Amino acid sequence: MSSILRIRWTIAPKTAPRPHINCNRCGGVKAYHSSGKFRVNANGKRIDAWLIYRCVDCDNSWNFGIVERCNRRDIKPALLQALESNDPALARRHAFDAVALRSRIGRVEEFPKAAVHKEVLGDRPENTTGLELKLGLKMPTALRLDRLLASELGISRSRLQAWDEKRLLVVGPDGAKSLRKPARAETTIRIDLFGEPDRDGIIAAAGG
Numbered sequence: 038m039s040s041i042l043r044i045r046w047t048i049a050p051k052t053a054p055r056p057h058i059n060c061n062r063c064g065g066v067k068a069y070h071s072s073g074k075f076r077v078n079a080n081g082k083r084i085d086a087w088l089i090y091r092c093v094d095c096d097n098s099w100n101f102g103i104v105e106r107c108n109r110r111d112i113k114p115a116l117l118q119a120l121e122s123n124d125p126a127l128a129r130r131h132a133f134d135a136v137a138l139r140s141r142i143g144r145v146e147e148f149p150k151a152a153v154h155k156e157v158l159g160d161r162p163e164n165t166t167g168l169e170l171k172l173g174l175k176m177p178t179a180l181r182l183d184r185l186l187a188s189e190l191g192i193s194r195s196r197l198q199a200w201d202e203k204r205l206l207v208v209g210p211d212g213a214k215s216l217r218k219p220a221r222a223e224t225t226i227r228i229d230l231f232g233e234p235d236r237d238g239i240i241a242a243a244g245g
C-alpha cells in the first residue's frame with residue numbers, strides 16, 4: 038500500500054505577455070508593454086476603460102479595451118474605483134490575460150517562465166511512495182504542463198511519457214493530453230514512485 042504526499046504548487050508567471058503592434062511612430066511592428074495605468078472615460082451614463090500599453094522603443098501608446106460602452110449602473114463601484122486609481126493588482130490581472138489580448142491583436146509574445154511556490158498539504162506520511170500535486174495559478178501561464186513537471190521535478194520529459202504509458206502518472210481532470218497544454222488551475226497530478234530508485238530526490242524536488 039502506497040503512502041501519498043500531497044503538495045500544492047502555486048504558479049506565478051514572471052513576465053506579462055507582450056502584443057506586437059504595427060507602431061505608426063516607429064514605422065514597423067514593435068512589442069508593446071503594459072504601463073500599469075488605465076484610462077477611464079466616464080461620460081454621462083456610458084463608461085469605457087482601457088489599459089494603456091507603450092511601445093518598448095518610442096513610448097507610443099496603444100489602448101487595450103477593458104470596459105467598453107458599459108452602462109454606469111452595470112459596473113460595480115469598487116471596479117470603477119480600482120480603474121480610476123490604477124489598482125496594480127487589477128492592471129496585472131489584465132496584463133496577464135493573453136487570451137483577451139490575442140482577441141484584439143493577432144501576435145502576442147508569451148513568456149513561459151514562472152515561479153513555483155510549493156506547500157505540503159495535510160500530514161506527511163512516514164514512508165512516501167507517491168505524490169499528489171495540485172496546481173494553483175496566480176495568473177494564466179503559457180508554460181506547458183510537461184515542461185513545468187520536468188523542470189520542477191528534475192526529470193526528463195521522456196521519463197514523464199514513460200510513466201504515463203505505465204499508468205504511474207495520472208493527470209486529472211482531463212487526462213494525459215493536458216501534459217502538452219499550458220498548465221491550468223485545479224489540475225491534479227498523481228505519480229506512483231514506488232519503483233523509482235531516485236524517489237527521495239524527486240519527492241524533495243517536488244517540495245516534500
Ligand SMILES: [Zn+2]
Binds near residue numbers: 062063064092094097
Ligand atoms: Zn514605436
